[in-house]
Amino acid sequence: MLRLTCPYCGAAADETELTPGGEAHLTRHGPGSSDEAFEGYLFLRKNPxxxxxxxxRHAHGCGKWFHAARDTRSLQVFGxxxxxxxxPPQDIIDRIAATHPGFDWEAGQ
Incomplete structure (x- = not known):
């Protein structure tokens, strides 16, 4: 079972206490953007x-949204x-790079 620590209230919550919100760090596009940019925002997501x-979202706790970095193969949570x-904070990027040599945050975004 996936277990994440809320960075706001500090509670260690399993996935039944949380609500997933999809990919983090998206560039939001709305009214006034091109059709291609809006389509990309709505439909095109990474699924690595x-x-x-x-x-x-810590739904059954403080209710706040937060980001998590994890490995979808092993469910290892980096932070x-x-x-x-x-x-992501540099310490999380460093933890990922220690496990995945050659990881580059800038190249992945």
Whole structure:
């Protein structure tokens, strides 16, 4: 079972206490954007077999949204962090790189 720690209230919650929100760090496109950009925002998502950055909501806790970095192959969680940032904290990137040599956050985004 997937277990994540909410970075806001500190509670370790299993996935039944959380609501998934899909891929993290998306560029939002809405009214006024091109049809291609809006289509990409609505429908085109990564679904990697490996390192993935996701949005989660602590639904049965503090109710706040946060991001999690994890490996979809092994369910290894590299860390959780605020949803109000545009990139993962450096310590999480370093943890991923230690397990996945050659991992490059910039290349993956």
């Amino acid at each position: 077999y490996g390192v993935h950055f996701e949005r989660w 959780t962090y605020s949803a109000q940032v545009t990139r």
